[in-house]
Amino acid sequence: MPEQKKKLLQVKHLKQYFNVGKPDELHAVDDMTFDIYEGETFGLVGESGSGKTTTGRAIIHLYEPTDGEIIFNGKDVSQLKSRKERLEFTREMQMIFQDPYASLNPRMTVRDIIAEGIDIHHLAKNEQERNDRVAELLDTVGLNKDHASRYPHEFSGGQRQRIGIARALAVDPKFIIADEPISALDVSIQAQVVNLLKDLQEKHGLTYLFIAHDLSMVKYISDRIGVMHYGKLLEVGPADEVYTQPLHDYTASLISAVPVPDPEFERNRRQIPYDAAAEDESDGVPRKLHEITPGHFVRCTEAEVPMYKERAAENAKKAQAQAAERAELIED
């Protein structure tokens, strides 16, 4: 991956604990460290409750981290000094939400929803400029400028998600956190919204954190993928490699759970059970993300590194053999 590229976001040892009234705090995010490079899409996957949304909300500074740092564009988001700096941060980082029904105010027109950020950041000189900008944004996301005076309930789920995307784009952000932006949509609409996000990324040089539980969709949109479980990152690497040559057993079990529209694959598919007890860290031996092959990390102890290196070599051999087999099939 683009090692020479600029790190737009650095998450360092992020901890986000919630006091849920029990003796122990809930460790929703527990020592997460990862970077996101400018212009890339980082896919964050994991099962429900693994802490993906909490990570996104911590990054956009809806929470004060329990511990750790979030550095955006070189600045610690917890240490922004002036009002100007804080305002700039709220403009540059935007969020798109899972539920396009709950995230749009039903009493506001589409125009006012989209223009909210334009107003806050004084990005239009007058009413005309504001209206023109909204019309342009509606066009950008594949909606009609006549839609501006309507209300959210008049739109389908996919259209509402497009309105949410227009609202995020309105302030010319650098970084967008898309929190399960397609999981509430019809399958037939999902690809359209993903393609729109991809097009916008190219046109506007955007950087994405794309949160999802479905690894197959994340693989399609992401450059790199991070796999999360119980508040921790277990594996990080290039999207293709994590998907086709997973190192951690948990990642392999997630992939084996994804239905694939290929009868041959389905017949041979083996559901890989995952024993979370393997993740028991109560032995006190320190674990962290170790780089096993260039850019591909797995959370483990120092002693486990050779085992993972062997696994990576086996995976690569298998992938090579499969590629050769495919090439032979094509020749026949």
Ligand SMILES: Nc1ncnc2c1ncn2[C@@H]1O[C@H](COP(=O)(O)OP(=O)(O)OP(=O)(O)O)[C@@H](O)[C@H]1O
């Ligand atoms: N504000 C909060 N107060 C207390 N606990 C919370 C809070 N927000 C999240 N949690 C808990 O933190 C854990 C992680 O939740 P989070 O929503 O981040 O997971 P997720 O991976 O995004 O799941 P989902 O896919 O269901 O949205 C869960 O156990 C959740 O109940």
